[in-house]
Amino acid sequence: MVPALARHHHVVRVDLPGCGQSPPVPSYDVPAQAGRVAAVLDGLGLRSVAVAGHSSGGYVATALAERRPDLVRSLALISSGPAPDALLPQPLVLRVLLAPPFGPLLWALRSDAVIRKGIGATAARPVEVPDDMVADLRGGTYRTTREVLRCSTAYIAERSVPERLAALGVPLLVVFGGADPRWEPSSAHRYGAVPGARIETLPGVGHLALLEEPAATAALLLGFTAPGGDVPSVRP
Numbered sequence: 001m002v003p004a005l006a007r008h009h010h011v012v013r014v015d016l017p018g019c020g021q022s023p024p025v026p027s028y029d030v031p032a033q034a035g036r037v038a039a040v041l042d043g044l045g046l047r048s049v050a051v052a053g054h055s056s057g058g059y060v061a062t063a064l065a066e067r068r069p070d071l072v073r074s075l076a077l078i079s080s081g082p083a084p085d086a087l088l089p090q091p092l093v094l095r096v097l098l099a100p101p102f103g104p105l106l107w108a109l110r111s112d113a114v115i116r117k118g119i120g121a122t123a124a125r126p127v128e129v130p131d132d133m134v135a136d137l138r139g140g141t142y143r144t145t146r147e148v149l150r151c152s153t154a155y156i157a158e159r160s161v162p163e164r165l166a167a168l169g170v171p172l173l174v175v176f177g178g179a180d181p182r183w184e185p186s187s188a189h190r191y192g193a194v195p196g197a198r199i200e201t202l203p204g205v206g207h208l209a210l211l212e213e214p215a216a217t218a219a220l221l222l223g224f225t226a227p228g229g230d231v232p233s234v235r236p
Contacts, residue, residue: 001214001218004218004222012041018141019136019140027151028148029151030059030063030151030155033060034068035067037064047071051065051072051076052076053080054079056148056152058078061077062077062080062165063155066164076220077161078210081161081187084153088181091121091181092121098142107142115134115138116129119208119211122182123211125212162193172194173197173198173200173221174188175201175220179203179204180207181206182207185201200220202216
């Protein structure tokens with residue numbers, strides 16, 4: 001999606017701590033993660049940016065809007081469940097990889113094929129997983145992944161995402177896959193509690209809209225961030 005977005009915007013991609021090329025940290029508390037993103041944006045001298053987050057990255061984006069409204073002009077959440085009760089039973093391969101007692105052992109033995117299978121387990125259709133994504137995930141530790149999930153769950157359990165955003169007045173785009181196996185797709189409509197929120201469902205798409213329908217997802221983001229901000233109707 002980056003080339004399509006970069007034709008119209010200055011795109012900044014952030015590897016959160018313990019992910020991609022960023023080293024691990026002692027705590028993965030969501031507000032603390034947002035503080036680290038704010039530090040990156042401050043270091044780049046940026047203000048009033050359009051922030052997009054996928055899945056648990058959407059919680060970091062939400063926390064950034066809560067902590068630093070001066071930095072967030074608009075917010076796009078992609079496949080970010082609104083509250084813990086919207087979570088569906090997870091695919092078997094992910095339960096095996098992430099649950100003790102066998103998870104830590106199996107994590108250390110993961111092959112590239114297993115990593116691709118784990119990523120694809122939350123898609124609703126076959127996806128091509130880029131080599132650099134596999135390499136980034138291979139660098140992530142079992143502890144980091146478990147802690148990110150734990151802290152993300154704690155954040156939305158404390159207060160739902162729609163409730164957090166309702167009082168902020170930040171323009172909001174919510175993109176959900178109509179066949180998301182991770183979050184109940186109909187839960188996207190809970191974001192209707194946020195005044196002016198724009199909710200888009202991609203039919204037949206799972207949790208990985210960025211890989212399953214990159215063109216449609218990019219079109220939604222570009223329409224949302226364009227002058228006037230009207231989200232185009234997308235029919236993939």
